[in-house]
Amino acid sequence: MLEIVSQIKNKLGNSTDIVERNIHNVTYIYLESVANDDKISNFLNKSIVPISSLDNLINQLQNNIYNSHIVLVKDINESYYYLASGYVCLFINNSKQYIAIECKANLNRSITESSSEPIIRGPKDSFTENISSNIGLIRKRIKDYNLWIEESILGRRSKTKVELLYIKDIADETKVNKIKKIIKKVDIDGIIDSGYIRDYLEHSQRSSFPKMISTERPDLACINLLNGKIVIIVENSPTVLILPASMDDFLKSSEDYYLKPINSTFSRIIRYMAFFITILTPALYIAFMTFNQEMIPDQLLISLAAQRSQVPFPTFVEVLIYVILFEILREADIRSPSASGAAMSIVGALVLGEASVAAGLVSPIVIIVVAITSICELVFSDIDMINAIRLWRMIFIFSTIFTGIIGIVATGLILIIRLSSIESLDTPYLIPFSPLKKYILSDSFILKPANKRKKRPSYLTNNTKKVGG
Amino acid sequence: MKKLLIFFTLIILTGCWNYQELNDYAIVTGMAIDLNKDEYEVSLLIANGDKSEDGNSKAKVTVSSGKGESIYEAIKSVSLATPKELYISHLSVIVISEDIARKGVTPVLDFLLREPQSHQNFYLIIAKDSKAKDCLSILTPLADYPSQNITYNIKMTEQLQGRITDASFNSFVSKILEKGNNPVTNSLIIIGSTDKGTNEEEQQNSIIGAYTKLDTLGLFKGDKLIDWATMEESIGINMILGDVNTFYVTIPCGNDNVVISSNNYEIKKDIEKDSITLNIQAEGMFNEVGCTIDLEDNNTIKKYQEKVEDKIKIYINKAIDKAKSIKSDVFGFGYLTYRKYPKYYNSIDDWDQHFTNLTIKTNVKFNLKNKGSLEQTIGELTK
Numbered sequence: 131m132l133e134i135v136s137q138i139k140n141k142l143g144n145s146t147d148i149v150e151r152n153i154h155n156v157t158y159i160y161l162e163s164v165a166n167d168d169k170i171s172n173f174l175n176k177s178i179v180p181i182s183s184l185d186n187l188i189n190q191l192q193n194n195i196y197n198s199h200i201v202l203v204k205d206i207n208e209s210y211y212y213l214a215s216g217y218v219c220l221f222i223n224n225s226k227q228y229i230a231i232e233c234k235a236n237l238n239r240s241i242t243e244s245s246s247e248p249i250i251r252g253p254k255d256s257f258t259e260n261i262s263s264n265i266g267l268i269r270k271r272i273k274d275y276n277l278w279i280e281e282s283i284l285g286r287r288s289k290t291k292v293e294l295l296y297i298k299d300i301a302d303e304t305k306v307n308k309i310k311k312i313i314k315k316v317d318i319d320g321i322i323d324s325g326y327i328r329d330y331l332e333h334s335q336r337s338s339f340p341k342m343i344s345t346e347r348p349d350l351a352c353i354n355l356l357n358g359k360i361v362i363i364v365e366n367s368p369t370v371l372i373l374p375a376s377m378d379d380f381l382k383s384s385e386d387y388y389l390k391p392i393n394s395t396f397s398r399i400i401r402y403m404a405f406f407i408t409i410l411t412p413a414l415y416i417a418f419m420t421f422n423q424e425m426i427p428d429q430l431l432i433s434l435a436a437q438r439s440q441v442p443f444p445t446f447v448e449v450l451i452y453v454i455l456f457e458i459l460r461e462a463d464i465r466s467p468s469a470s471g472a473a474m475s476i477v478g479a480l481v482l483g484e485a486s487v488a489a490g491l492v493s494p495i496v497i498i499v500v501a502i503t504s505i506c507e508l509v510f511s512d513i514d515m516i517n518a519i520r521l522w523r524m525i526f527i528f529s530t531i532f533t534g535i536i537g538i539v540a541t542g543l544i545l546i547i548r549l550s551s552i553e554s555l556d557t558p559y560l561i562p563f564s565p566l567k568k569y570i571l572s573d574s575f576i577l578k579p580a581n582k583r584k585k586r587p588s589y590l591t592n593n594t595k596k597v598g599g
Numbered sequence: 600m601k602k603l604l605i606f607f608t609l610i611i612l613t614g615c616w617n618y619q620e621l622n623d624y625a626i627v628t629g630m631a632i633d634l635n636k637d638e639y640e641v642s643l644l645i646a647n648g649d650k651s652e653d654g655n656s657k658a659k660v661t662v663s664s665g666k667g668e669s670i671y672e673a674i675k676s677v678s679l680a681t682p683k684e685l686y687i688s689h690l691s692v693i694v695i696s697e698d699i700a701r702k703g704v705t706p707v708l709d710f711l712l713r714e715p716q717s718h719q720n721f722y723l724i725i726a727k728d729s730k731a732k733d734c735l736s737i738l739t740p741l742a743d744y745p746s747q748n749i750t751y752n753i754k755m756t757e758q759l760q761g762r763i764t765d766a767s768f769n770s771f772v773s774k775i776l777e778k779g780n781n782p783v784t785n786s787l788i789i790i791g792s793t794d795k796g797t798n799e800e801e802q803q804n805s806i807i808g809a810y811t812k813l814d815t816l817g818l819f820k821g822d823k824l825i826d827w828a829t830m831e832e833s834i835g836i837n838m839i840l841g842d843v844n845t846f847y848v849t850i851p852c853g854n855d856n857v858v859i860s861s862n863n864y865e866i867k868k869d870i871e872k873d874s875i876t877l878n879i880q881a882e883g884m885f886n887e888v889g890c891t892i893d894l895e896d897n898n899t900i901k902k903y904q905e906k907v908e909d910k911i912k913i914y915i916n917k918a919i920d921k922a923k924s925i926k927s928d929v930f931g932f933g934y935l936t937y938r939k940y941p942k943y944y945n946s947i948d949d950w951d952q953h954f955t956n957l958t959i960k961t962n963v964k965f966n967l968k969n970k971g972s973l974e975q976t977i978g979e980l981t982k
Contacts, residue, residue, distance in 0.1 A: 435647035
């Protein structure tokens with residue numbers, strides 16, 4: 131056995147997946163868990179001939195193996211990274227140099243439809259855990275030489291590839307440099323998902339609202355790239371990050387651009403309404419029921435009073451019980467295996483809904499309130515956004531319990547102040563509403579047809595003129 | 600941590616300001632005030648009784664009364680008999696008896712204006728020939744509770760016929776306070792026996808035993824009820840006040856009648872120092888032609904236009920005569936004069952006296968535009 135090989139094996143603790151072979155003077159090792167045996171026997175074994183010098187071997191291999199990376203490596207410490215990435219390392223004669231040939235096994239699932247952001251019309255493919263196919267999904271949509279991709283390997287132990295994608299002549303260079311600076315500073319054991327990187331990029335500001343778009347959809351990533359945003363893809367994560375993001379971006383869907391613009395405008399207005407409904411409804415209900423009864427029309431008030439007359443709890447307890455119960459139900463629904471879904475829906479719909487009204491635990495109107503709230507919440511696909519809404523809904527409820535409609539107004543002011551103080555990569559969070567931009571009339575609240583959207587948003591890029599519409 | 604502590608302290612120290620559960624409220628939607636010798640009897644219509652047994656959210660109504668020397672005291676004595684706090688923000692109608700109205704409504708007004716809970720946008724109505732309490736107690740199958748019945752009745756009738764006024768309590772009070780203005784208000788009568796009207800089981804019959812009906816206007820001078828107007832006078836008053844949306848006139852024709860309704864009524868008041876001119880414009884259509892006339896003849900149309908104009912003049916003159924006879928300017932001519940010629944108005948000692956000698960001219964222009972779905976009369980067609 132070559133000394134260098136035993137050195138490597140020792141360093142890896144003689145792990146069980148190390149395979150060592152010796153053919154015609156050449157020793158090679160690989161990890162069978164990440165390398166593909168077929169590839170090795172088909173291409174590599176057939177190409178190795180009795181040879182004495184490393185240079186000859188490289189030439190020989192380069193002429194015979196066409197579809198893999200071949201690297202000449204001088205540092206022994208790099209071998210661990212190559213081995214873990216599915217490379218085969220070839221050694222000759224105890225030389226300090228060796229050759230690494232890519233023979234990756236296919237450990238990826240295939241490209242499937244996005245389950246978290248489904249759309250009806252438009253491309254259905256979604257990102258997977260494989261970073262090169264993820265880049266490919268973007269590359270095949272934007273075939274411009276200006277689409278630049280920069281790679282850095284982060285994580286002391288995980289050695290995860292993190293790719294920065296932007297269109298050179300559109301994206302704002304200061305923003306790109308800022309991200310690069312932040313990424314350079316990342317010092318962490320492992321990056322398992324893009325969520326780890328997000329925390330570094332959001333660094334100083336604490337806020338429940340997400341400051342970057344997380345998406346599984348390559349088409350959404352491309353739409354944003356073309357507007358001058360920057361995309362970050364992390365190895366082994368199907369969720370890519372797009373930044374900078376503003377509040378407005380979370381109320382958009384890539385499908386908006388594929389449907390008729392006037393209809394998309396309508397659905398965007400609906401989404402804005404849903405945002406306010408889902409945040410405010412329980413709080414408003416409490417305020418109207420316990421502080422400001424004079425604001426309810428006579429007949430409704432009397433009907434509400436009749437409904438509530440058999441409920442022994444104060445209104446806010448009733449609402450809190452139900453809102454929290456729904457959150458638990460939702461959490462349980464996400465975590466539980468799909469087999470128990472049927473049981474859950476029976477419990478949710480029948481027991482929590484009808485039976486609790488019949489038992490006099492809650493009044494029917496509270497169920498309606500919670501139902502409206504949760505349906506409006508489902509309009510948003512970004513889980514971070516939904517969580518932020520849930521948090522603020524609770525804050526609204528608690529401030530209302532103490533001060534009624536005044537509490538709602540005060541909390542609303544705090545919310546607006548919080549939102550407008552957030553910055554995502556030097557971009558105000560409430561843009562284009564505050565500060566007000568013309569963009570609001572072309573691709574925000576109102577969506578203009580593609581032939582009328584002649585400009586890119588000025589807050590993202592200096593190169594606002596689109597070529598050919 | 601310190602900030603958090605301060606924040607929570609702030610919240611807790613505010614207390615549950617104004618916090619009140621809906622369960623603790625007895626929602627009062629109607630109030631009736633009677634005079635019982637020297638005592639006030641206040642009856643409150645509480646609209647949220649227990650849920651009815653079939654499980655729908657229609658409420659059972661109760662009328663509870665209390666007596667006292669003041670209205671406040673009477674209400675407090677109602678609350679002694681009520682397990683919940685009386686909540687009068689949703690008061691929609693207040694019925695006062697005729698004797699209180701004749702004595703002066705100021706004590707009633709004062710309480711309702713002073714009470715911070717009351718929103719002052721309800722209707723003030725006078726019970727004619729019956730106890731105010733009874734008017735509030737008559738149930739009807741057409742509305743959930745009596746006060747709703749009365750308010751809807753006022754709103755719908757006001758829109759469809761020019762007989763009653765839509766004025767709220769607020770405008771009633773401001774008319775008392777305005778110079779040279781006097782209020783009018785609606786009255787309510789009970790048809791049938793009160794005992795049957797308050798019985799829930801009676802509601803199952805298709806012919807109900809008792810119901811309330813809006814009657815003619817009551818004319819005030821200051822805060823005192825002086826007299827009742829007749830139906831024609833009521834229409835005339837509303838025409839002058841400009842509160843008429845739709846009205847109809849009946850004109851005799853042969854053995855039968857022709858009914859013409861108007862739906863586009865407009866009045867302009869030309870105020871001068873010595874005289875007031877009312878310019879009225881209206882459009883209308885035939886609703887019913889009981890006799891045989893040629894509707895395609897322009898002269899017929901013209902003839903009927905003139906007849907309607909005369910009829911409107913009669914209504915208006917009757918209303919003016921009535922107001923002059925009780926020396927109460929319910930049309931607010933004095934107020935309009937005051938706004939246009941304040942110095943002139945102030946030089947008059949007693950406007951109401953001056954009003955009786957005021958010259959009021961009326962110009963009416965009526966335009967018959969439409970004959971309904973039938974172009975001719977049947978009699979004319981079969982000729």
